[in-house]
Amino acid sequence: MNVATNARKDAFQTGKSFNRAKNKAFTGFVWIVSALVVLFIFGLLFLILKKGLPSLTWDFIFGLPSEMEEGGGIGPALFNSFYMLFISLLISIPLGMAAGIYLAEFAPANKLIAFVRICVEGLASVPSIIFGLFGIALFVEMMGIGLTIIGGAVSLAFLNLPVMTRVTEESIRAVPKELKQASFALGATHLQTIRKALVPTAISGLVTGICLVAGRAFGESAVIILTAGVTTSGEMWDFNLLSPGETLAVHLWYVQSEAIVPDAVSISDKAAAVLVFIILMFNVLFRIPLWIKERNNR
Incomplete structure (x- = not known):
């Protein structure tokens, strides 16, 4: 034994x-x-x-680009990047969050909604050039407004809308059901539960989604080339939505591939550094409120 x-x-x-x-x-x-x-x-x-x-110098960051002579800047392209990013986020974030909340909280569990989810997931993985072709068909051919800032911004919003929808839905679904039930038990309505309990709890995932779509929109080039063009109006602060909308990412591509300026390599190196630095700053700035919230909750 x-x-x-x-x-x-x-x-x-x-x-x-x-x-x-x-x-x-x-x-x-x-x-x-x-x-x-x-x-x-x-x-x-x-x-x-x-x-x-x-x-990097301030003259380069805020200066006008040059087609022939060296020493050109990226001012209008950088402004267009922020301008189009703001417009696209203004469209994609509210619509994407609303669609994600609907799919997570209100949509019935049937075959139609399952098909819609498959379509959203498929659109989230579609190459960006497809959205550019859609933008050409809609804004250039159907509406006849040409290559413009508004066409590029709305096309960017279409590009990021499926991603924001999926991130929002998954973030809301990740909230513990007990929290939702506790809110209902205290007499809160469904809308109040979403506003006061679900969204604040899922804010980390939502901020991650916003960082993803903001970085993707700021660094996108294929959609912009097809819908906003590869030139600017030549003005630093051009708010006209019907002006051509070359962005920093497109300017970087153009300088690397087609520009004939003598300092093309130097311009591309500095433009790439600015592009990467700004995208990193996006992630840091969006995370600061979360860090403050987590620190206050300790």
Whole structure:
């Protein structure tokens, strides 16, 4: 009897030791892969920022671009990037959040809604150039307004709308059901529950979605080339929605591929640094309110 018991104990200890070894090996593997990914990202950012940031000047950031002579800036393209980003977010965030909340809270569980979810997921993975072709068909051919800021901004909103919808739906669904039930138990209406309980709890996921769509919109080029063009009006602060809307990402592509200015390489390095730096700042600025909220809740 004791021999059998000891044998079982030895087998259990051996299996336990083997599982510990596997757990340590897997944990080490995950740490190594994570470290390599982080190092790759930091290395890529370092290479981009190292080439462009040291030579940046205010004249370059706010100056007008040059077609022939060296020393041109990115002022109008940078302004168009922010202007079109603001318009696209003004459209995509409210509509995307409303659609996501509807799918998470109000939509019935039937085949039609399941098909709608499949369509939204499919649109979220569609290449951006398809939305550019849609923008050409809608704004250039059907409406006849040409390559404009408003056409590019609305096309960007269409591009980001499925992503914002899916992120909102998943963030709302991730909220514990007990919180929703507790809100109803206290006499809150469904709308009050969404406003006061679900959205504040899901704010981290919603902010992540906004960061994703903002970064994608700011760095997008294919949609802008097809719907807003590769030129600017030549003015620094042009708020006319019917003006051509070359953005910083498009200007970077144009300088790298077609520009004949002597300092094209220098312009592309500095423009890439500005583009990456601004996208990083987007993520930091959107996260600051969350960090403050988490710190106050401790």
